[in-house]
Amino acid sequence: MDMANSLALFDKKLEWHDDSENINELAAILEHMPLAIVQAAAYISQRVPRYSVSQYLQDFQRSASKRTSLLNSDGGQLRRDGEAKNSIIITWQISFEHIREIRPTAADLLSLMSFFDPQGIPEVLLRSRDRESQHDGKDNDDDDDGRSDINARHSDSDEDGSQSSGNDGFEADTFEMHGLVQLATQQWLKAGKQQERWNQQFVKNLNAEFPSGEFENWESCQGLFPHAQSAAAQRPKKKESLEDWASVLYKAAWYALRMGNGVEAERMSVQVMKVRKKIFGEEHSDTLHAMGIVGMSYRLNGQWDDAEKLELQVMETSKTKLGVDHPDTLTSMANLAFTWKENGKEIEAVRLMEDCVRVRKRVLGVNHPHYISSCIALDAWKAE
Template sequence: MHAIVQLATRKWLEDNSKLERWKQQFVSNLRAAFPTGEYKNWAACQALYAHAKAAIGQQPKDELLIAEWATVLYRAAWFAERIGNITNAKILATKAMKARKKVLGQEDKDTLWSVAMVRLSYKLGGQWDDAEKLFVQVMETRKMKLGADHPDTLTSMANLASTYRNQGRWDDAEKLFVQVMETSKTKLGADHPSTLTSMANLAFTWKAQGRSVEAILLLK
Protein backbone atom coordinates (compact mmCIF):
# COMPACT_ATOMS: atom_id res chain seq x y z
CA MET A 1 0.00 0.00 0.00
CA HIS A 2 1.32 3.44 -0.91
CA ALA A 3 2.43 5.59 2.04
CA ILE A 4 -0.12 8.30 1.29
CA VAL A 5 -2.93 5.72 1.17
CA GLN A 6 -1.67 4.29 4.49
CA LEU A 7 -1.70 7.75 6.07
CA ALA A 8 -5.19 8.50 4.80
CA THR A 9 -6.51 5.14 6.00
CA ARG A 10 -4.95 5.63 9.45
CA LYS A 11 -6.45 9.13 9.69
CA TRP A 12 -9.91 7.83 8.75
CA LEU A 13 -9.67 5.04 11.35
CA GLU A 14 -8.62 7.56 14.02
CA ASP A 15 -11.44 9.94 13.15
CA ASN A 16 -13.96 7.11 13.33
CA SER A 17 -12.55 5.62 16.58
CA LYS A 18 -11.66 2.37 14.87
CA LEU A 19 -7.87 2.53 14.91
CA GLU A 20 -7.41 0.70 18.22
CA ARG A 21 -9.70 -2.16 17.16
CA TRP A 22 -7.79 -2.72 13.93
CA LYS A 23 -4.47 -2.38 15.74
CA GLN A 24 -5.59 -5.14 18.12
CA GLN A 25 -6.66 -7.32 15.20
CA PHE A 26 -3.30 -6.78 13.49
CA VAL A 27 -1.37 -7.80 16.62
CA SER A 28 -3.54 -10.86 17.26
CA ASN A 29 -3.22 -12.07 13.66
CA LEU A 30 0.55 -11.56 13.71
CA ARG A 31 0.87 -13.33 17.08
CA ALA A 32 -0.95 -16.35 15.65
CA ALA A 33 1.09 -16.43 12.43
CA PHE A 34 4.66 -15.51 13.46
CA PRO A 35 6.50 -18.68 14.58
CA THR A 36 9.52 -19.10 16.82
CA GLY A 37 12.95 -18.32 15.40
CA GLU A 38 14.07 -21.92 14.95
CA TYR A 39 15.71 -22.73 11.63
CA LYS A 40 12.77 -24.80 10.40
CA ASN A 41 10.59 -21.67 10.64
CA TRP A 42 12.90 -19.22 8.89
CA ALA A 43 10.90 -19.03 5.66
CA ALA A 44 7.72 -18.11 7.54
CA CYS A 45 9.64 -15.69 9.78
CA GLN A 46 11.19 -13.96 6.79
CA ALA A 47 7.80 -13.53 5.10
CA LEU A 48 6.36 -11.82 8.20
CA TYR A 49 9.49 -10.09 9.52
CA ALA A 50 8.72 -6.65 8.03
CA HIS A 51 5.24 -6.77 9.62
CA ALA A 52 6.76 -7.70 12.98
CA LYS A 53 9.15 -4.73 12.81
CA ALA A 54 6.22 -2.49 11.89
CA ALA A 55 4.42 -3.76 14.99
CA ILE A 56 6.95 -1.91 17.17
CA GLY A 57 4.86 1.22 16.69
CA GLN A 58 1.52 -0.55 17.13
CA GLN A 59 1.47 -1.30 20.87
CA PRO A 60 -2.15 -1.87 21.93
CA LYS A 61 -3.68 -0.41 25.09
CA ASP A 62 -5.20 -3.60 26.47
CA GLU A 63 -2.77 -5.44 28.80
CA LEU A 64 -3.65 -8.90 27.47
CA LEU A 65 -2.91 -7.71 23.95
CA ILE A 66 0.32 -6.05 25.11
CA ALA A 67 1.47 -9.54 26.13
CA GLU A 68 0.64 -10.80 22.63
CA TRP A 69 2.43 -7.82 21.10
CA ALA A 70 5.50 -8.57 23.21
CA THR A 71 5.45 -12.18 22.01
CA VAL A 72 5.52 -11.01 18.40
CA LEU A 73 8.53 -8.79 19.11
CA TYR A 74 10.31 -11.53 21.07
CA ARG A 75 9.91 -14.04 18.25
CA ALA A 76 11.05 -11.46 15.71
CA ALA A 77 14.09 -10.75 17.90
CA TRP A 78 14.80 -14.49 18.02
CA PHE A 79 14.77 -14.64 14.22
CA ALA A 80 16.88 -11.46 13.90
CA GLU A 81 19.50 -12.88 16.25
CA ARG A 82 19.64 -16.17 14.35
CA ILE A 83 20.24 -14.44 11.00
CA GLY A 84 22.89 -12.17 12.52
CA ASN A 85 20.94 -8.90 12.66
CA ILE A 86 22.08 -8.00 16.15
CA THR A 87 20.90 -4.37 16.05
CA ASN A 88 17.30 -5.30 15.28
CA ALA A 89 17.45 -8.21 17.72
CA LYS A 90 18.44 -5.82 20.50
CA ILE A 91 15.71 -3.29 19.65
CA LEU A 92 12.96 -5.90 19.38
CA ALA A 93 14.06 -7.88 22.44
CA THR A 94 14.35 -4.75 24.59
CA LYS A 95 10.83 -3.62 23.66
CA ALA A 96 9.48 -7.10 24.43
CA MET A 97 11.35 -7.23 27.74
CA LYS A 98 10.02 -3.87 28.94
CA ALA A 99 6.44 -4.72 27.97
CA ARG A 100 6.57 -8.13 29.66
CA LYS A 101 8.05 -6.68 32.84
CA LYS A 102 5.17 -4.22 32.97
CA VAL A 103 2.26 -6.59 32.32
CA LEU A 104 3.63 -9.97 33.47
CA GLY A 105 6.10 -9.03 36.20
CA GLN A 106 9.87 -9.38 36.52
CA GLU A 107 9.77 -13.04 37.58
CA ASP A 108 7.45 -14.40 34.88
CA LYS A 109 9.10 -17.05 32.70
CA ASP A 110 8.31 -15.15 29.48
CA THR A 111 9.84 -12.01 30.96
CA LEU A 112 12.98 -13.95 31.84
CA TRP A 113 13.24 -15.32 28.30
CA SER A 114 13.02 -11.75 27.02
CA VAL A 115 15.75 -10.66 29.41
CA ALA A 116 17.83 -13.59 28.19
CA MET A 117 17.32 -12.51 24.57
CA VAL A 118 18.44 -8.95 25.36
CA ARG A 119 21.41 -10.39 27.19
CA LEU A 120 22.31 -12.54 24.19
CA SER A 121 22.17 -9.55 21.86
CA TYR A 122 24.54 -7.68 24.19
CA LYS A 123 26.86 -10.65 24.23
CA LEU A 124 26.90 -11.00 20.45
CA GLY A 125 27.45 -7.26 20.15
CA GLY A 126 30.50 -7.46 22.42
CA GLN A 127 28.83 -5.58 25.31
CA TRP A 128 30.14 -7.99 27.92
CA ASP A 129 29.49 -5.86 31.02
CA ASP A 130 25.85 -5.27 30.04
CA ALA A 131 25.47 -8.94 29.20
CA GLU A 132 26.91 -9.95 32.57
CA LYS A 133 24.42 -7.81 34.52
CA LEU A 134 21.46 -9.39 32.74
CA PHE A 135 22.92 -12.92 32.98
CA VAL A 136 23.25 -12.50 36.75
CA GLN A 137 19.70 -11.14 37.00
CA VAL A 138 18.20 -14.07 35.09
CA MET A 139 20.29 -16.64 36.96
CA GLU A 140 19.38 -15.35 40.42
CA THR A 141 15.68 -15.03 39.57
CA ARG A 142 15.56 -18.55 38.15
CA LYS A 143 17.36 -19.94 41.20
CA MET A 144 14.72 -18.37 43.44
CA LYS A 145 11.76 -19.17 41.20
CA LEU A 146 12.68 -22.59 39.76
CA GLY A 147 15.45 -23.91 41.99
CA ALA A 148 19.22 -24.14 41.66
CA ASP A 149 19.12 -27.42 39.75
CA HIS A 150 16.39 -26.58 37.22
CA PRO A 151 17.56 -26.93 33.58
CA ASP A 152 16.68 -23.28 32.82
CA THR A 153 18.72 -22.16 35.84
CA LEU A 154 21.66 -24.27 34.68
CA THR A 155 21.42 -22.71 31.22
CA SER A 156 21.59 -19.26 32.82
CA MET A 157 24.63 -20.28 34.85
CA ALA A 158 26.36 -21.63 31.76
CA ASN A 159 25.66 -18.41 29.88
CA LEU A 160 27.13 -16.35 32.71
CA ALA A 161 30.18 -18.62 32.80
CA SER A 162 30.65 -18.11 29.04
CA THR A 163 30.53 -14.36 29.60
CA TYR A 164 33.20 -14.65 32.31
CA ARG A 165 35.32 -16.68 29.90
CA ASN A 166 35.00 -14.07 27.17
CA GLN A 167 36.01 -11.42 29.70
CA GLY A 168 39.13 -13.41 30.57
CA ARG A 169 37.86 -14.18 34.08
CA TRP A 170 39.04 -17.77 33.94
CA ASP A 171 38.67 -18.67 37.64
CA ASP A 172 35.09 -17.38 37.80
CA ALA A 173 34.22 -19.17 34.57
CA GLU A 174 35.78 -22.44 35.75
CA LYS A 175 33.95 -22.42 39.11
CA LEU A 176 30.61 -21.86 37.44
CA PHE A 177 31.19 -24.43 34.68
CA VAL A 178 32.19 -27.03 37.30
CA GLN A 179 29.03 -26.28 39.25
CA VAL A 180 26.86 -26.62 36.13
CA MET A 181 28.57 -29.88 35.17
CA GLU A 182 28.24 -31.50 38.60
CA THR A 183 24.62 -30.41 39.02
CA SER A 184 23.76 -31.63 35.52
CA LYS A 185 25.32 -35.02 36.29
CA THR A 186 23.21 -35.35 39.44
CA LYS A 187 19.98 -33.96 38.01
CA LEU A 188 20.06 -35.17 34.40
CA GLY A 189 22.58 -38.00 34.33
CA ALA A 190 26.18 -38.28 33.17
CA ASP A 191 25.21 -39.07 29.56
CA HIS A 192 22.55 -36.37 29.10
CA PRO A 193 23.30 -33.98 26.17
CA SER A 194 23.22 -30.96 28.49
CA THR A 195 25.71 -32.63 30.85
CA LEU A 196 28.02 -33.42 27.94
CA THR A 197 27.78 -29.81 26.75
CA SER A 198 28.73 -28.56 30.22
CA MET A 199 31.74 -30.91 30.23
CA ALA A 200 32.84 -29.58 26.83
CA ASN A 201 32.49 -25.98 28.08
CA LEU A 202 34.73 -26.75 31.05
CA ALA A 203 37.24 -28.55 28.83
CA PHE A 204 37.55 -25.60 26.45
CA THR A 205 37.97 -23.27 29.44
CA TRP A 206 40.87 -25.42 30.65
CA LYS A 207 42.35 -25.51 27.15
CA ALA A 208 42.29 -21.70 26.95
CA GLN A 209 44.18 -21.61 30.24
CA GLY A 210 46.88 -23.89 28.82
CA ARG A 211 45.68 -26.92 30.79
CA SER A 212 45.62 -29.07 27.68
CA VAL A 213 46.09 -32.46 29.35
CA GLU A 214 43.06 -32.00 31.62
CA ALA A 215 41.05 -30.58 28.71
CA ILE A 216 41.83 -33.53 26.43
CA LEU A 217 40.96 -36.06 29.13
CA LEU A 218 37.60 -34.39 29.74
CA LEU A 219 36.84 -34.12 26.01
CA LYS A 220 37.57 -37.82 25.61
Protein backbone atom coordinates (compact mmCIF):
# COMPACT_ATOMS: atom_id res chain seq x y z
CA MET A 1 0.00 0.00 0.00
CA ASP A 2 1.33 3.46 -0.89
CA MET A 3 1.37 6.61 1.24
CA ALA A 4 -1.87 8.00 -0.18
CA ASN A 5 -3.80 4.83 0.63
CA SER A 6 -2.16 4.63 4.06
CA LEU A 7 -3.27 8.16 4.90
CA ALA A 8 -6.76 7.45 3.59
CA LEU A 9 -6.99 4.42 5.88
CA PHE A 10 -5.83 6.49 8.85
CA ASP A 11 -8.40 9.17 7.97
CA LYS A 12 -11.11 6.53 7.92
CA LYS A 13 -10.13 5.08 11.28
CA LEU A 14 -9.21 8.37 12.99
CA GLU A 15 -11.86 10.77 11.76
CA TRP A 16 -11.10 13.27 14.50
CA HIS A 17 -7.33 13.61 14.03
CA ASP A 18 -5.66 16.89 13.06
CA ASP A 19 -2.05 15.74 13.21
CA SER A 20 -1.08 15.15 9.59
CA GLU A 21 2.67 15.40 10.15
CA ASN A 22 2.77 12.65 12.77
CA ILE A 23 0.27 10.56 10.79
CA ASN A 24 2.62 10.67 7.79
CA GLU A 25 5.57 9.59 9.92
CA LEU A 26 3.60 6.84 11.63
CA ALA A 27 2.38 5.46 8.30
CA ALA A 28 5.97 5.27 7.07
CA ILE A 29 7.22 3.58 10.25
CA LEU A 30 4.41 1.03 10.01
CA GLU A 31 5.63 0.38 6.44
CA HIS A 32 2.15 1.07 5.04
CA MET A 33 0.90 -2.32 6.25
CA PRO A 34 -2.93 -2.12 6.46
CA LEU A 35 -3.28 -4.38 9.49
CA ALA A 36 -0.66 -2.41 11.42
CA ILE A 37 -2.37 0.88 10.53
CA VAL A 38 -5.80 -0.38 11.56
CA GLN A 39 -4.36 -1.71 14.79
CA ALA A 40 -2.55 1.54 15.62
CA ALA A 41 -5.67 3.57 14.89
CA ALA A 42 -7.77 1.30 17.11
CA TYR A 43 -5.25 1.56 19.94
CA ILE A 44 -5.18 5.36 19.74
CA SER A 45 -8.97 5.73 19.41
CA GLN A 46 -9.55 3.58 22.46
CA ARG A 47 -7.47 5.98 24.59
CA VAL A 48 -8.60 9.37 23.29
CA PRO A 49 -8.48 12.08 24.64
CA ARG A 50 -5.70 11.01 27.03
CA TYR A 51 -3.61 9.62 24.17
CA SER A 52 -2.55 11.00 20.77
CA VAL A 53 -0.89 10.02 17.52
CA SER A 54 2.27 11.76 18.70
CA GLN A 55 2.34 9.71 21.91
CA TYR A 56 1.85 6.46 20.00
CA LEU A 57 4.70 7.41 17.68
CA GLN A 58 7.00 8.15 20.62
CA ASP A 59 6.07 4.89 22.35
CA PHE A 60 6.57 2.88 19.17
CA GLN A 61 10.05 4.31 18.62
CA ARG A 62 11.12 3.79 22.23
CA SER A 63 12.18 0.13 22.07
CA ALA A 64 11.55 -3.25 20.44
CA SER A 65 9.73 -4.48 23.55
CA LYS A 66 7.41 -1.45 23.45
CA ARG A 67 6.72 -2.01 19.74
CA THR A 68 5.87 -5.62 20.49
CA SER A 69 3.51 -4.55 23.26
CA LEU A 70 1.72 -2.08 20.99
CA LEU A 71 1.48 -4.49 18.08
CA ASN A 72 0.23 -7.28 20.33
CA SER A 73 -2.62 -5.20 21.66
CA ASP A 74 -5.98 -6.70 20.74
CA GLY A 75 -8.25 -5.36 23.42
CA GLY A 76 -11.46 -3.34 23.35
CA GLN A 77 -12.08 -1.48 20.14
CA LEU A 78 -9.55 -3.53 18.18
CA ARG A 79 -11.65 -6.67 18.60
CA ARG A 80 -14.71 -4.77 17.42
CA ASP A 81 -12.95 -3.69 14.24
CA GLY A 82 -13.74 -6.19 11.51
CA GLU A 83 -10.52 -5.34 9.69
CA ALA A 84 -8.31 -6.23 12.65
CA LYS A 85 -9.44 -9.49 14.20
CA ASN A 86 -5.94 -10.27 15.46
CA SER A 87 -2.86 -8.21 16.19
CA ILE A 88 -0.21 -8.08 13.49
CA ILE A 89 2.15 -10.03 15.75
CA ILE A 90 -0.37 -12.84 16.22
CA THR A 91 -1.35 -12.80 12.54
CA TRP A 92 2.25 -13.14 11.37
CA GLN A 93 3.05 -15.84 13.90
CA ILE A 94 0.09 -17.90 12.71
CA SER A 95 1.41 -17.53 9.16
CA PHE A 96 4.90 -18.45 10.32
CA GLU A 97 3.66 -21.66 11.91
CA HIS A 98 2.04 -22.57 8.60
CA ILE A 99 5.24 -21.83 6.67
CA ARG A 100 7.26 -23.89 9.14
CA GLU A 101 4.93 -26.83 8.57
CA ILE A 102 4.80 -26.81 4.78
CA ARG A 103 8.26 -25.44 3.93
CA PRO A 104 10.84 -25.65 6.72
CA THR A 105 13.67 -24.16 4.65
CA ALA A 106 11.62 -21.02 4.03
CA ALA A 107 10.90 -20.71 7.75
CA ASP A 108 14.61 -21.10 8.49
CA LEU A 109 15.45 -18.46 5.92
CA LEU A 110 12.97 -16.01 7.44
CA SER A 111 14.27 -16.80 10.94
CA LEU A 112 17.78 -15.86 9.90
CA MET A 113 16.68 -12.81 7.92
CA SER A 114 14.92 -11.38 10.97
CA PHE A 115 18.29 -10.42 12.49
CA PHE A 116 19.64 -8.45 9.53
CA ASP A 117 18.98 -4.87 8.56
CA PRO A 118 15.66 -5.04 6.67
CA GLN A 119 17.12 -3.73 3.40
CA GLY A 120 19.71 -5.20 1.06
CA ILE A 121 20.38 -8.61 2.62
CA PRO A 122 22.90 -10.36 0.31
CA GLU A 123 22.02 -13.92 -0.56
CA VAL A 124 25.52 -15.09 0.33
CA LEU A 125 24.83 -14.18 3.97
CA LEU A 126 21.87 -16.56 4.06
CA ARG A 127 23.83 -19.71 3.31
CA SER A 128 24.54 -22.15 6.09
CA ARG A 129 28.10 -22.20 7.46
CA ASP A 130 27.54 -25.60 9.07
CA ARG A 131 28.79 -28.83 7.55
CA GLU A 132 25.73 -30.79 8.52
CA SER A 133 22.15 -29.69 8.93
CA GLN A 134 18.86 -31.36 9.63
CA HIS A 135 15.35 -30.66 10.86
CA ASP A 136 14.57 -32.38 14.13
CA GLY A 137 12.07 -29.91 15.55
CA LYS A 138 13.97 -29.79 18.87
CA ASP A 139 16.23 -26.80 18.41
CA ASN A 140 16.65 -24.51 21.40
CA ASP A 141 19.17 -22.11 22.90
CA ASP A 142 21.20 -24.94 24.45
CA ASP A 143 21.39 -27.14 21.37
CA ASP A 144 23.91 -26.40 18.63
CA ASP A 145 23.09 -29.54 16.67
CA GLY A 146 20.40 -30.00 14.07
CA ARG A 147 21.10 -26.76 12.24
CA SER A 148 18.80 -26.65 9.24
CA ASP A 149 19.79 -25.93 5.68
CA ILE A 150 19.27 -22.25 4.92
CA ASN A 151 20.43 -22.34 1.32
CA ALA A 152 16.91 -21.36 0.25
CA ARG A 153 16.37 -19.48 -2.99
CA HIS A 154 13.80 -16.94 -4.14
CA SER A 155 10.92 -19.40 -4.35
CA ASP A 156 11.20 -20.02 -0.61
CA SER A 157 11.53 -16.40 0.43
CA ASP A 158 8.55 -15.22 -1.61
CA GLU A 159 6.27 -17.30 0.61
CA ASP A 160 5.72 -14.42 3.04
CA GLY A 161 7.41 -11.37 4.46
CA SER A 162 10.49 -11.14 2.24
CA GLN A 163 11.28 -9.96 -1.26
CA SER A 164 14.22 -10.57 -3.56
CA SER A 165 15.92 -8.13 -5.89
CA GLY A 166 19.08 -7.87 -7.92
CA ASN A 167 20.38 -8.90 -11.31
CA ASP A 168 20.82 -12.30 -12.87
CA GLY A 169 24.07 -12.94 -11.01
CA PHE A 170 23.70 -15.38 -8.13
CA GLU A 171 26.09 -13.45 -5.90
CA ALA A 172 24.37 -10.12 -6.58
CA ASP A 173 20.91 -11.16 -5.36
CA THR A 174 19.63 -9.35 -2.31
CA PHE A 175 16.54 -9.67 -0.15
CA GLU A 176 14.35 -7.36 1.88
CA MET A 177 12.13 -8.08 4.86
CA HIS A 178 9.52 -5.86 6.49
CA GLY A 179 10.74 -4.54 9.82
CA LEU A 180 7.46 -5.43 11.51
CA VAL A 181 7.70 -8.97 10.15
CA GLN A 182 11.23 -9.17 11.55
CA LEU A 183 9.94 -8.09 14.94
CA ALA A 184 7.15 -10.66 14.88
CA THR A 185 9.51 -13.42 13.75
CA GLN A 186 11.95 -12.71 16.56
CA GLN A 187 9.14 -12.79 19.08
CA TRP A 188 8.12 -16.20 17.71
CA LEU A 189 11.72 -17.42 17.95
CA LYS A 190 12.03 -16.09 21.48
CA ALA A 191 8.89 -17.93 22.56
CA GLY A 192 10.29 -21.14 21.08
CA LYS A 193 13.74 -20.62 22.65
CA GLN A 194 15.37 -20.40 19.23
CA GLN A 195 16.29 -16.70 19.17
CA GLU A 196 19.83 -17.17 20.46
CA ARG A 197 20.53 -19.99 18.02
CA TRP A 198 19.58 -17.90 14.99
CA ASN A 199 21.38 -14.86 16.34
CA GLN A 200 24.54 -16.98 16.53
CA GLN A 201 24.04 -18.10 12.93
CA PHE A 202 23.52 -14.50 11.84
CA VAL A 203 26.74 -13.36 13.52
CA LYS A 204 28.69 -16.33 12.17
CA ASN A 205 27.57 -15.67 8.59
CA LEU A 206 28.21 -11.95 8.81
CA ASN A 207 31.69 -12.42 10.27
CA ALA A 208 32.59 -14.84 7.48
CA GLU A 209 31.71 -12.29 4.78
CA PHE A 210 32.61 -8.91 6.30
CA PRO A 211 36.08 -7.99 4.97
CA SER A 212 38.74 -5.80 6.54
CA GLY A 213 38.35 -2.04 6.22
CA GLU A 214 41.07 -1.63 3.61
CA PHE A 215 40.42 0.61 0.61
CA GLU A 216 39.89 -2.24 -1.83
CA ASN A 217 37.07 -3.58 0.37
CA TRP A 218 35.17 -0.35 0.91
CA GLU A 219 32.39 -1.18 -1.53
CA SER A 220 31.72 -4.51 0.19
CA CYS A 221 31.98 -2.90 3.62
CA GLN A 222 29.47 -0.23 2.62
CA GLY A 223 26.88 -2.84 1.67
CA LEU A 224 27.41 -4.89 4.82
CA PHE A 225 27.77 -2.03 7.30
CA PRO A 226 24.01 -1.68 8.07
CA HIS A 227 23.97 -5.37 9.00
CA ALA A 228 26.94 -4.84 11.32
CA GLN A 229 24.96 -2.03 12.94
CA SER A 230 22.11 -4.48 13.46
CA ALA A 231 24.55 -6.98 14.95
CA ALA A 232 25.85 -4.35 17.38
CA ALA A 233 22.40 -4.22 18.98
CA GLN A 234 22.07 -8.02 19.22
CA ARG A 235 24.92 -9.29 21.38
CA PRO A 236 25.01 -13.11 21.59
CA LYS A 237 25.56 -14.98 24.83
CA LYS A 238 27.98 -17.82 24.10
CA LYS A 239 31.73 -17.20 24.13
CA GLU A 240 32.37 -18.54 20.62
CA SER A 241 29.65 -16.34 19.17
CA LEU A 242 30.89 -13.38 21.20
CA GLU A 243 34.27 -13.71 19.51
CA ASP A 244 32.59 -13.69 16.08
CA TRP A 245 30.44 -10.76 17.15
CA ALA A 246 33.47 -8.79 18.33
CA SER A 247 35.22 -9.58 15.04
CA VAL A 248 32.29 -8.20 13.03
CA LEU A 249 32.20 -5.01 15.07
CA TYR A 250 35.98 -4.63 14.92
CA LYS A 251 36.00 -4.74 11.12
CA ALA A 252 32.97 -2.47 10.90
CA ALA A 253 34.57 0.01 13.31
CA TRP A 254 37.69 0.09 11.13
CA TYR A 255 35.55 0.88 8.11
CA ALA A 256 33.61 3.57 10.01
CA LEU A 257 36.90 5.12 11.11
CA ARG A 258 38.18 5.20 7.52
CA MET A 259 34.92 6.87 6.46
CA GLY A 260 35.30 9.54 9.15
CA ASN A 261 32.32 8.25 11.12
CA GLY A 262 33.78 8.67 14.58
CA VAL A 263 30.50 8.18 16.42
CA GLU A 264 29.86 4.71 14.98
CA ALA A 265 33.53 3.77 15.17
CA GLU A 266 33.60 4.60 18.87
CA ARG A 267 30.28 2.90 19.62
CA MET A 268 31.35 -0.35 17.99
CA SER A 269 34.99 -0.41 19.04
CA VAL A 270 34.19 0.24 22.70
CA GLN A 271 31.96 -2.84 22.69
CA VAL A 272 34.74 -4.87 21.06
CA MET A 273 37.25 -3.66 23.64
CA LYS A 274 35.01 -4.63 26.55
CA VAL A 275 34.29 -8.11 25.17
CA ARG A 276 37.91 -8.86 24.33
CA LYS A 277 39.12 -7.67 27.73
CA LYS A 278 36.69 -10.09 29.33
CA ILE A 279 37.55 -13.03 27.06
CA PHE A 280 41.28 -12.54 26.43
CA GLY A 281 42.48 -10.10 29.07
CA GLU A 282 43.89 -6.58 28.68
CA GLU A 283 47.30 -7.63 27.35
CA HIS A 284 46.15 -9.88 24.50
CA SER A 285 47.00 -8.62 21.01
CA ASP A 286 43.35 -8.70 19.89
CA THR A 287 42.40 -6.58 22.89
CA LEU A 288 45.21 -4.13 22.16
CA HIS A 289 44.03 -3.83 18.55
CA ALA A 290 40.53 -2.99 19.76
CA MET A 291 41.89 -0.46 22.24
CA GLY A 292 43.86 1.12 19.41
CA ILE A 293 40.70 1.70 17.36
CA VAL A 294 38.92 3.12 20.39
CA GLY A 295 41.80 5.54 20.86
CA MET A 296 41.67 6.65 17.22
CA SER A 297 37.90 7.05 17.50
CA TYR A 298 38.35 9.25 20.56
CA ARG A 299 40.86 11.34 18.63
CA LEU A 300 38.54 11.68 15.64
CA ASN A 301 35.78 12.82 18.00
CA GLY A 302 38.03 15.39 19.67
CA GLN A 303 38.33 13.50 22.96
CA TRP A 304 42.05 14.14 23.22
CA ASP A 305 42.61 13.25 26.87
CA ASP A 306 40.72 9.96 26.59
CA ALA A 307 42.62 9.10 23.41
CA GLU A 308 45.99 9.91 24.98
CA LYS A 309 45.32 7.85 28.10
CA LEU A 310 44.26 4.79 26.13
CA GLU A 311 46.94 5.01 23.44
CA LEU A 312 49.66 5.46 26.04
CA GLN A 313 48.46 2.27 27.73
CA VAL A 314 48.46 0.41 24.41
CA MET A 315 51.98 1.59 23.58
CA GLU A 316 53.47 0.68 26.95
CA THR A 317 51.78 -2.73 27.00
CA SER A 318 52.89 -3.43 23.43
CA LYS A 319 56.49 -2.56 24.27
CA THR A 320 56.42 -4.94 27.23
CA LYS A 321 54.59 -7.84 25.59
CA LEU A 322 55.64 -7.56 21.94
CA GLY A 323 58.88 -5.62 22.02
CA VAL A 324 59.86 -2.20 20.69
CA ASP A 325 60.51 -3.53 17.17
CA HIS A 326 57.11 -5.17 16.70
CA PRO A 327 54.96 -3.54 13.96
CA ASP A 328 52.00 -3.25 16.35
CA THR A 329 54.18 -1.39 18.85
CA LEU A 330 55.34 0.99 16.13
CA THR A 331 51.74 1.60 15.08
CA SER A 332 50.81 2.43 18.67
CA MET A 333 53.71 4.90 18.83
CA ALA A 334 52.54 6.63 15.65
CA ASN A 335 48.95 6.78 16.91
CA LEU A 336 49.98 8.40 20.18
CA ALA A 337 52.23 10.85 18.33
CA PHE A 338 49.28 11.97 16.18
CA THR A 339 47.11 12.41 19.27
CA TRP A 340 49.78 14.45 21.03
CA LYS A 341 50.19 16.62 17.94
CA GLU A 342 46.48 17.32 17.65
CA ASN A 343 46.26 17.94 21.40
CA GLY A 344 48.91 20.66 21.25
CA LYS A 345 51.81 18.59 22.64
CA GLU A 346 54.00 19.24 19.62
CA ILE A 347 57.42 18.65 21.18
CA GLU A 348 56.39 15.26 22.58
CA ALA A 349 54.74 14.35 19.29
CA VAL A 350 57.84 15.11 17.21
CA ARG A 351 60.15 13.18 19.54
CA LEU A 352 57.91 10.12 19.56
CA MET A 353 57.47 10.17 15.78
CA GLU A 354 61.24 10.47 15.35
CA ASP A 355 61.65 7.30 17.41
CA CYS A 356 58.96 5.61 15.34
CA VAL A 357 60.59 6.63 12.04
CA ARG A 358 64.00 5.45 13.17
CA VAL A 359 62.79 1.99 14.19
CA ARG A 360 60.50 1.60 11.18
CA LYS A 361 63.41 2.34 8.86
CA ARG A 362 65.46 -0.39 10.48
CA VAL A 363 62.67 -2.95 10.84
CA LEU A 364 60.46 -2.32 7.81
CA GLY A 365 62.77 -0.66 5.32
CA VAL A 366 62.61 2.64 3.48
CA ASN A 367 60.09 1.41 0.91
CA HIS A 368 57.45 0.29 3.39
CA PRO A 369 54.27 2.45 3.28
CA HIS A 370 54.20 2.80 7.08
CA TYR A 371 57.74 4.16 7.10
CA ILE A 372 56.94 6.54 4.25
CA SER A 373 53.73 7.83 5.87
CA SER A 374 55.46 8.46 9.21
CA CYS A 375 58.28 10.32 7.42
CA ILE A 376 55.78 12.53 5.61
CA ALA A 377 54.01 13.37 8.88
CA LEU A 378 57.28 14.09 10.69
CA ASP A 379 58.58 16.34 7.90
CA ALA A 380 55.31 18.28 7.87
CA TRP A 381 55.40 18.79 11.63
CA LYS A 382 58.99 20.03 11.56
CA ALA A 383 58.19 22.43 8.74
CA GLU A 384 55.45 24.17 10.73
